[in-house]
Amino acid sequence: MTGWKFMVRQLARNPLSLAGIIIIFIFAIIAIFAPLIAPTPAGHGDPYLIPRDGYWATPQLPSEEHPFGTTEGQYDIFYGVIWGTRSAFRVGLVVIGIVVVIGIILGSLAGYLGGVIDEVIMRITDIFLAFPALILAMAIVTVMEPSLTSIMIALIVVSWPSYARLIRGDILQVREEDYIEASRGLGASNARVIIRHALPNAIYPTVIMASLDIGAVVLSAAALSFLGLGAPEGYADWGQLTSFARNWIVGPSADPLRYWFAVTIPGLFILFFVLGWNLLGDAFRDIFDPRLARR
Amino acid sequence: MELRAYIVRRVLLLIPVLFGVTVFIFGITMLFSPIERASLYVRSARQMSNLPLIIETYGLDRPFWEQYGTWVSQVFHGNLGWSTVVHMPVWDAIWSFLPATVELAIFATPIIILAGIFLGSQAAAHKDKAVDHLSRVAAIAGWSLPTFWLGLVLLMVFYGYFRGILPPDRLNHQMSIVVNSADFVRYTHINTLDAILNLNGPVLLDALRHLILPVTTLSIVSVAFIMRLMRSSMLESLGKGYILTARAKGLAERVVINKHARRNALIPVITVSGYVFAGLANGVVITETIFTFKGIGWWAAQAATRLDIASVLGFALFNAVLFVGVNLIVDILYTRVDPRVRLGGVMQ
Numbered sequence: 001m002t003g004w005k006f007m008v009r010q011l012a013r014n015p016l017s018l019a020g021i022i023i024i025f026i027f028a029i030i031a032i033f034a035p036l037i038a039p040t041p042a043g044h045g046d047p048y049l050i051p052r053d054g055y056w057a058t059p060q061l062p063s064e065e066h067p068f069g070t071t072e073g074q075y076d077i078f079y080g081v082i083w084g085t086r087s088a089f090r091v092g093l094v095v096i097g098i099v100v101v102i103g104i105i106l107g108s109l110a111g112y113l114g115g116v117i118d119e120v121i122m123r124i125t126d127i128f129l130a131f132p133a134l135i136l137a138m139a140i141v142t143v144m145e146p147s148l149t150s151i152m153i154a155l156i157v158v159s160w161p162s163y164a165r166l167i168r169g170d171i172l173q174v175r176e177e178d179y180i181e182a183s184r185g186l187g188a189s190n191a192r193v194i195i196r197h198a199l200p201n202a203i204y205p206t207v208i209m210a211s212l213d214i215g216a217v218v219l220s221a222a223a224l225s226f227l228g229l230g231a232p233e234g235y236a237d238w239g240q241l242t243s244f245a246r247n248w249i250v251g252p253s254a255d256p257l258r259y260w261f262a263v264t265i266p267g268l269f270i271l272f273f274v275l276g277w278n279l280l281g282d283a284f285r286d287i288f289d290p291r292l293a294r295r
Numbered sequence: 296m297e298l299r300a301y302i303v304r305r306v307l308l309l310i311p312v313l314f315g316v317t318v319f320i321f322g323i324t325m326l327f328s329p330i331e332r333a334s335l336y337v338r339s340a341r342q343m344s345n346l347p348l349i350i351e352t353y354g355l356d357r358p359f360w361e362q363y364g365t366w367v368s369q370v371f372h373g374n375l376g377w378s379t380v381v382h383m384p385v386w387d388a389i390w391s392f393l394p395a396t397v398e399l400a401i402f403a404t405p406i407i408i409l410a411g412i413f414l415g416s417q418a419a420a421h422k423d424k425a426v427d428h429l430s431r432v433a434a435i436a437g438w439s440l441p442t443f444w445l446g447l448v449l450l451m452v453f454y455g456y457f458r459g460i461l462p463p464d465r466l467n468h469q470m471s472i473v474v475n476s477a478d479f480v481r482y483t484h485i486n487t488l489d490a491i492l493n494l495n496g497p498v499l500l501d502a503l504r505h506l507i508l509p510v511t512t513l514s515i516v517s518v519a520f521i522m523r524l525m526r527s528s529m530l531e532s533l534g535k536g537y538i539l540t541a542r543a544k545g546l547a548e549r550v551v552i553n554k555h556a557r558r559n560a561l562i563p564v565i566t567v568s569g570y571v572f573a574g575l576a577n578g579v580v581i582t583e584t585i586f587t588f589k590g591i592g593w594w595a596a597q598a599a600t601r602l603d604i605a606s607v608l609g610f611a612l613f614n615a616v617l618f619v620g621v622n623l624i625v626d627i628l629y630t631r632v633d634p635r636v637r638l639g640g641v642m643q
Contacts, residue, residue: 123311127312131316138580139599139607142604143326143327143604226581242447246447246585249450260451266444270441282435
């Protein structure tokens, strides 16, 4: 497909999007090789639970044994941020993947078939969009079991309506095109027209939104687990690691920045991960929106 | 269509949305057993023995729609259950924590709007120059920032390193005593406003000192958002014929930008005030928690971590109703600002 080739060439040309690709690539390497970079101690069990070095409250400074130091409760920060990369990818990709699929199914049904089906689907999206997203997600996580899966379910529930609407709008735009008429005239089924003709021509705005949203979803998930919702204690998750530092923002009076590592390191991982996706999404938008690119 | 007819139509359209919202919130409570739902109304350990009575009173063992009816009529009477984290009815908790949040919003909103519009139009006026590139990078970095982390880092620097220059909470110990004393009349419970009305300088200064970090944390993402939107809207407006006319008749560039381009570029910014509101609503939960700025966001986060379901659902419902209302007002304002908008989408 020439569209994709064109896209790749454009991405490589723009320094900002190139930076985004490199950042995501580095994180992907970290996620894939997590067991080599931060090996799970023998006999530890679930690798996603951060190993503890004792139960002492005070965070320990970075040392040879703990390159990024430890948090309160002696969770190893280095291990946590490395394995947390996997959690971040999982949340971002699974949530956005499922949301795009739901959006494509409901959005194209609503846009292509119209009538009562359209009306019902759109009124349901209205209900979900009536809530500020993070607040609805918070309410949903609260009534579920504390786990990363609950966070993902909550974020799927709050995110699908925007995708359904976006795809519906784009399908509505291409529905009246001649090539759709033509394939309908040739006797193609509704499903075939949607999948083979309408969707491929209406999908680009969704790609932009999805790439921008992976960052946003990871941010929301981190915010929820920072609040103490979702991931169980000790789970390798950047938001929770940051929350462990909340009681240690201010060090002893002689050395107020003593626990800087516990406060800053997990947050920097979140920042760069989200930044990578946003840089990429921003570049996607310039490429796909010729109206903006021309200026 | 007349404006009044349009407003009536828009308000009527809200009914199915609010119906859906309440069914959804109520549906969440139905995930629990009648006994668990009854405990949402329980006010003390002593009342736990009255659970069968509460189930009876609220009809918690009845069919879904009957229970929904009871629940909605309770909500209309202001009964959203009992907030165990703060030991008061949810409805009272909302009203007692709201002023602090309103105070944050009062300071954050003008900053978001003015800074966003100013920076965005600067970026557009200097398109492809250093200012523009810098603003683009700043905006992308701005909405990649985890705000909870930003808040902690700001606290580490301004509360830790600079010896408590910008502390958390709403007031220091001494000033809270002043505020709670008999001489200090609490007109609004918004500290800065009350301090002005009481002509109390020290309280005002202390309240402002406590507002700087939370307001910064709360505004930063929305400023980035408005800035980018304003930039593209401004670029669109700068390409229009009336700008060419204005330049052709020899107007100064400053006048062209400020008077002709910016005013027209503002219209799309107004349409997203709903998003800005949602951003603030989401943001206060995080911001108030980090800075122990005790508003409704702080209360909701406390409730969520301590499984105070009645509070969390009451808070979500309150926000949904508010959000729907804000969107209605935005739509109505939009028709006033831009007479070209066709009301109701029907040919006149």
